[in-house]
Amino acid sequence: MLSVLIACAPKKAFEDAIYIENITVIDPLDGTKEGQTVVIKEGKIHKIAPSAELKLSSDNTIIDGTGKFLMPGLWDAHVHFAYMEEIAPRMFDLFMLYGITSVRDTGGRIELVTDYKQQSLNNPTKAPRVKIAGPLLDGMPNVYDGSDPGHPPLSVGLKTVEDVNNKIDELNEAGVDLLKAYEMLTPDQFVAVMKKAKELGLKVTGHVPLSMDVISASNGGLNSMEHLRNVELSCASNAEELLAQRRKMLENDKDLSGSELRSSMHEAQRETAVNNFSEEKAKEVIETLARNRTWQIPTLALNTLRAELFMRQPWWSESIQYLPDTTASRWQSIVDRMAGSEVPAFQQTYAAWMFKMVGQMHEAGVEFMAGTDTPIGFQTPGISLHNELVMLVKAGFTPLGAIKSATYNPAFYFGMQDELGSVKEGMWADLLILNADPLKDIENTRQIDAVIKQGEYYNQEALDKIRERLR
Ligand SMILES: [Zn+2]
Structure with a gap:
């Protein structure tokens, strides 16, 4: 196969392609493969092969993936563009910044959600894919x-x-x-x-x-x-x-x-x-x-919010700096008040019930998608999905299972499993490069080195530009 490729496809065939070399590929269905070269061309995953076998051309953009991990871009399967008008215009940037390359809007005025869907269709390399319920x-x-x-x-x-x-x-x-x-x-x-x-x-x-x-x-x-x-x-x-x-x-x-x-x-x-x-x-x-x-x-982070108080974690305080000042200070003061008061006993019971039910359902073969309800419940768009993955692991998912619920599963739900949601040749290049192994610790999904949206490569410099725009 490879010799055929080299013989019949001189470097011209891969012109303008991005080569990510020597990276560990994490596929939600097949698991991990080390030492891979992934070729991205015209918005799609053009070729995946062991780095030792794939000859590179000097014309190509070559990215060293040594020590890094490549996985599908994430979905947040429960978002609301229409819930807070002051946050809505920042949501695309926040999703992109945190590697959320697709979202499912689960409720909002039809004019508004249609508008976001259309903006996304017009800017497929700059915005997440948007599915809407109206x-x-x-x-x-x-x-x-x-x-x-x-x-x-x-x-x-x-x-x-x-x-x-x-x-x-x-x-x-x-x-819709x-x-x-x-x-x-x-x-x-x-x-x-x-x-x-x-x-x-x-x-x-x-x-x-x-x-x-x-x-x-x-x-x-x-x-x-x-x-x-x-x-x-x-x-x-x-x-x-x-x-x-x-x-x-x-x-x-x-x-x-x-x-x-x-x-x-x-x-x-x-x-x-x-x-x-x-x-x-x-x-x-x-x-x-x-x-x-x-x-x-299950929107676990939302449902267990009072008992878990995820808003006390450092990532949360960091994330709200990207929200409008009025929103950030309003959220902070409510959260401070909440943190200073006792957790109602039932909220602990309810949280324990939630984790137990999700674990039992998962074990029995019920299918799941990861979703947050952002921006409801102090959930900053983007980063909150990474916290939801942590919650799913807490409920009994393996890290790979949690990742699958935010990649392959939503793609499958929409009948898009042949286009999105796994790292395979021919799929849209909606990808995430991580600096640490998410299968060792699910918290590592936020160790983002780069985000790729339909072939467009956002390195740290490009992500910093988004951060500056948000500040
Ligand atoms: Zn909702």
Whole structure:
């Protein structure tokens, strides 16, 4: 093969290519290969071969990869461009800076998220790939109705099944990549979302509606679930009783806003449900999720925020300097207050429950994607995904498993596994070069030497330029 290559492909064939020499390749499926030369040309991985076998031409840009590690660029599978308008314009740069080369936006005004998607398509070497869900499809009253800063208008409130069908047609025409079902949908509306999505060939992610249980949502065709939301309610020994109670609350508490109603229901039931955790019920739920391939995006750092307080780590303080001053100081003062007060006992229990559930699901073959919910929950875009990987390892993933959940898995979810998500010839060159082995310590994914986006090579100097722009 190699001799053929040398004989038939003189140096002209590799002109303008980037050669990364003598690097350790980390592929999420195949694991590690040392001493490789990776040739990048026209935005793609052109060739991978042992460095000892591949002859280089003096015309090429040659990068010494000795002691370094090459892995696929990362995905953050749960972001919101529309959540904080002051942060949104910096998100592309922050993602690129930290090697996040693809993102999945899980809810926001259609005009805004379409605009970000289009900007990304126009600048494929400067911005992460963007997949969008459009607004959350919610029932009435809708949770993210714009009533307060904590609940900006990320959702549409749909009154009827007909509303659901019309809205999905509209979003499909606007070019969404998936749909997101939300907590106030009625069971009839949920069924309508699934039916319409199937007709149009769209995936549906979401939160299990409060009027339903996890098993029927998964059996009904929900493709993925965010935050393990409302899973605890279906894993309680008294799950049926809790469901009946919720349906009553939805019926009776009509004068509350969507966010108040949802919070009141979580407050009324979450702690009880976790305290009544049933291994038997959980087993049934987990088996259903595995069988139906209902993917999980557990946003562990977000869900365990109060107990773990990741914001006390040095990387967090460093990261907020890239945010607008007003945001950074607002976040810092809330975090200081939080750090100075006692952690509510239930938050420790809930965090332990989260880690345990994610570990059990992973072991049972449920599929995962790494996602953060940035910029919600003090999660600085970009770096937060690296922290999420640490959380997944804490829940029982191997470092390679955690990396797979942020590379190959999201690519597979979108049917792009032949283009993205692993280090193979013919794939888009969305890559990350690290100075230390992430398989030895998952914290090493942030030891970034260079980021490559669709063939464009960002060395430290280029990354410094992004840092300067952000400051
Ligand atoms: Zn979210």
